[in-house]
Amino acid sequence: MNYVIGLIGDVLGWLMYFCYQFLPDYFVSIIIFTFGTKIVLLPVSLWVQKNSIKMVKMQPEMNFIKAKYYGNNEKISEEQYELYKREHYQPLADLIPLALQLILLMGVIDVINHPAEHIFRGKPGVLDTMLGSLDLSSVPAEVGGIAYLIPLIAAFSAWFMCFIQNRINVLQSEQGKVNQLGTMILSIGLSLYLGFFVKTGVGIYWTFSNLFSVVQLHFLNIIMNPKKYIDYEALEKSREELKTASAFEKQNKKKLFVKDPYRKKGKADYKRFFKDYEMQLVFYSEKNGFYKYFQNIIETLLEKSDVVINYITSDPNDKVFDLESDRFKPYYIGENKLIVLMMKLEADIVVMTTPDLESFHIKRSLVRKDNEYIYVPHDVNSPNLTFRKEALDHFDTIFSSGCLCTKEIRKREELYKLPRKNIIEWGSSVIDNMIKSYDVMDKKEKSAREILIAPSWQKDNILSLCIEEILENLQGHGYRIIVRPHPQFVRHEEERLNYLREKFQMDARNDMELQTDFSSNSTVYGADVVITDWSSIAFEYSFATLKPSLFINTPMKIMNEDYKELGIIPIDIELRSKIGRSVDTDQLASLPQVVEELLNNNAFSRESLEKIRNDYIYHIGHSGEVGAEYIMNRLAYYKKKHEEEDD
DSSP, X not given: OHHHHHHHHHHHHHHHHHHHHHSOOHHHHHHHHHHHHHHHTHHHHHHHHHHHHHHHHHXXXXXXXXXXTTTOXXXXXXXXXXXXXXXXXXXXXXXXXXXHHHHHHHHHHHHHHSHHHHHTTTSOOOXXXXXXXXXXXXOHHHHOGGGGHHHHHHHHHHHHHHHHHHHHOTTGGGSOHHHHHHHHHHHHHHHHXXXXXXXXXXXXXXXXXXXXXXXXXXXXXXXXXXXXTOOHHHHHHHHXXXXXXXXXXXXXXXXXXXXXXXXXHHHHHHHHHHXXXXXXXXXXXXXXXXXXXXXXXXXXXXXXXXXXXXXXXXXXXXXXXXXXXXXXXXXXXXXXXXXHHHHTOOOSEEEESOOOTTTSSOOOOSSOSSOEEEEOOSSSSOHHHHSOTTTTTXXXXXXXXXXXXXXXXXXXXXXXXXXXOEEEEOOOHHHHHHHHHHHTSOOOOOSSOEEEEOOOSSTTOHHHHTHHHHHHHHTTSSOEEEEOOOHHHHHHOHHHHHHHHHXXXXXXXXXXXXXXXXSOOHHHHHOSEEEESSOTHHHHHHHHHOOOEEEEEOOOOOSOTTGGGGOXXXXXXXXXXXXXXXXXXXXXXXXXXXXXXXXXXXXXXXXXXXXXXXXXXXXXXXXXXXXXHHHHHHHHHHHHHHHHHHO
């Protein structure tokens, strides 16, 4: 090892010798020597800059991989390896500068320890320096005094270099604050050590090496500007996606450590599930209230087949337990058991309303590869606009609400060369059931036209953004106004609601009401016009009652920023001008006139809205039969397949 260090020292010694011959001042020659090493290593620095740009350029794709397979480190490693291979990226390349710096440092220490040997080549001579009394061959920790400035200056140069790197270095600037701080502390600590415990000349070399690195970094960014190669907008989007996946995972992990009062029930149901159920059909529901999305399908299956329906719910208080029978078997499976259960499923068909299959906690079965996963939508909204980009990619079959939903899925398959899914022209059980409820409702004569204000729960919804101006413009025009907040708004914004109640004296007047009791939908059905923002209640209301909706153009909630790439106008946007009118937030003074148009214009008559409903939504009134028939046919197919395999 000493021989290798000596050999490096000899090579660097010649460089030092020429530097001293050029300008015979030991201090200045060290500076020139340091600059010379940067010139010699410039090709390596350019290669590292190129490799670093390549790394950051790949980072958006890498982040999306991590988000998609969050928690599955083995799969992430496989995808990362393929990405590196495709891009010809060498992950160890960034270690080369560090290795070369250490090699150089060992050689420099050897040169500084034996300056006369390298500079005078055995001949007598005196090492002159402009620093006067400061001996560059001394060790500050031993001599003290003014020499103590050397380690402090070296540490400052290290801080300055890291400060600049954290802002303009293509790779360093993309690291987290913790990594940046760790690198800075390590560099400052090494600089202090070199300044205190090795010879002063080494400290000077280290100081100027740091300063020249800053200059070199600016030079590299000029001749190879990262902004020309890296899509920083995509990088930011990928970070948000990864942040969402991380938050979701942390939330689930937190749940695992919370004492579950229903743990015994969940454990018992988990055992009963694998012991009792026939491996044919499974429905999964996230929580109480989601049964309504499956209701018509399940009721038709129970009526027209002999299949046993196994209903998994993550809510121990789900009302479905009141429906338990020999052929409808509900199970409570908590979050901590759900992940494992889903991976062990052997059912022929799995039906769920939860998107992002494979992307987050719910994965496809690991023990069976041919079972069929069916997605049933909550509403008629656009899956391309309101879901993450790949939310439905891992389902085999989609129950489509209408023609635009089908077009979006097919277009995405074509654009991204995805496997072709089974798309069933299904409809909407929620709308079908609302139509039934509205048809049998007692429709009483009212003394005044009713306007229902029913906002969404997204950011910048009506209640958060402009409710006061809406109420001020509508009051006094002979309408009865009912404000019906989203249940989540009632839970989290009680102070805001109390303020509105008091400001508009809602408890003391007959023409305005704040309604927070959601036990009945009679208010929804009874209204003559509904005012909302981007809530799906507009489509449910207008298609169930055949009455118009009025939309306030608050900021749109977009889950997929690339939704326009399909070239299809989402139903959330297209229907706003067909089943009603839209009003911008700076045009709220026109609300009374717009309401009158909606109430009196034939374009919004029952007949017109019924035609629009039939054009955009499949099988009105028959979604349950359509969904059940498809499932029964598929179960018959799987039964025949299993029999053939047994033979």
